[in-house]
Amino acid sequence: xxxxxxxxxxxxxxxxxxxxxxxxxxxxxxxxxxxxxxxxxxxxxxxxxxxxxxxxxxxxxxxxxxxxxxxxxxxxxxxxxxxxxxxxxxxxxxxxxxxxxxxxxxxxxxxxxxxxxxxxxxxxxxxxxxxxxxxxxxxxxxxxxxxxxxxxxxxxxxxxxxxxxxxxxxxxxxxxxxxxxxxxxxxxxxxxxxxxxxxxxxxxxxxxxxxxxxxxxxxxxxxxxxxxxxxxxxxxxxxxxxxxxxxxxxxxxxxxxxxxxxxxxxxxxxxxxxxxxxxxxxxxxxxxxxxxxxxxxxxxxxxxxxx
Numbered sequence: 139x140x141x142x143x144x145x146x147x148x149x150x151x152x153x154x155x156x157x158x159x160x161x162x163x164x165x166x167x168x169x170x171x172x173x174x175x176x177x178x179x180x181x182x183x184x185x186x187x188x189x190x191x192x193x194x195x196x197x198x199x200x201x202x203x204x205x206x207x208x209x210x211x212x213x214x215x216x217x218x219x220x221x222x223x224x225x226x227x228x229x230x231x232x233x234x235x236x237x238x239x240x241x242x243x244x245x246x247x248x249x250x251x252x253x254x255x256x257x258x259x260x261x262x263x264x265x266x267x268x269x270x271x272x273x274x275x276x277x278x279x280x281x282x283x284x285x286x287x288x289x290x291x292x293x294x295x296x297x298x299x300x301x302x303x304x305x306x307x308x309x310x311x312x313x314x315x316x317x318x319x320x321x322x323x324x325x326x327x328x329x330x331x332x333x334x335x336x337x338x339x340x341x342x343x344x345x346x347x348x349x350x351x352x353x354x355x356x357x358x359x360x361x362x363x364x365x366x367x368x369x370x371x372x373x374x375x376x377x378x379x380x381x382x383x384x385x386x387x388x389x390x391x392x393x394x395x396x397x398x399x400x401x402x403x404x405x406x407x408x409x410x411x412x413x414x415x416x417x418x419x420x421x422x423x424x425x426x427x428x429x430x431x432x433x434x435x436x437x438x439x440x441x442x443x444x445x
Contacts, residue, residue, distance in 0.1 A: 150232050175210050176208075177208055182208045193439040198388075221326070246312060349375055372393075411439075
């Protein structure tokens with residue numbers, strides 16, 4: 139673990155251990171508005187939300203999402219959940235989730251400051267900073283995500299964000315209403331920062347895995363954090379899905395429609411179907427076309443699909 143990641147994990151522990159703050163009347167925002175992802179995330183699932191919801195189990199106890207990313211699925215059906223556990227191995231991302239949950243108004247004020255000062259020089263100055271305050275770190279992540287090239291989250295070998303500034307004329311840096319709505323949705327959610335196989339769901343629970351996709355000719359982006367998601371990791375994920383299935387946990391998983399993924403998820407207990415999803419994070423506009431993905435479950439979904 140690099141020194142930077144160690145510091146970020148310490149900041150996550152710090153903000154997680156803080157007492158809950160009074161966020162005022164944020165619940166009012168969830169009555170008429172539905173939350174949506176507060177960051178643009180590679181592989182985000184807003185475009186596939188209807189398909190995912192249609193293939194979920196009818197009954198769910200607790201919900202787990204260990205590669206939460208932008209959280210499109212969670213935000214899309216959070217009102218049906220009595221308990222949810224969201225996690226990711228990206229400390230900056232989980233710090234941001236926790237900041238939104240605990241004190242969204244403080245975060246909004248920091249984002250307003252970024253909005254006022256936004257220009258090219260300011261962007262690169264913020265990009266090279268590493269705040270030691272978790273709320274400033276969260277505001278930095280959202281600011282960079284809203285203003286960087288193509289909304290891409292990418293880090294170098296040192297774990298430092300290295301995406302150049304985008305060319306947006308008027309980026310929406312402060313999405314105040316959505317941040318407050320997301321905060322209301324996260325009110326009773328457990329947020330954690332760890333590897334995907336550190337979760338411990340019980341029989342009757344539901345887990346959705348949306349890992350970094352295995353590379354294909356179309357999709358070849360796994361560098362969300364310092365550590366690439368390797369073939370060995372993909373196999374480890376598949377084995378963990380089988381372990382959960384044997385415990386009575388229902389699992390749904392997304393990945394690329396690559397031969398390697400087709401092969402490791404062959405046979406019981408897996409059901410597979412091919413879905414088409416637009417991909418807008420490709421750096422080349424002419425490559426931002428719908429691509430085939432696999433939707434895999436350990437239970438027979440509503441539709442008839444292949445094993």
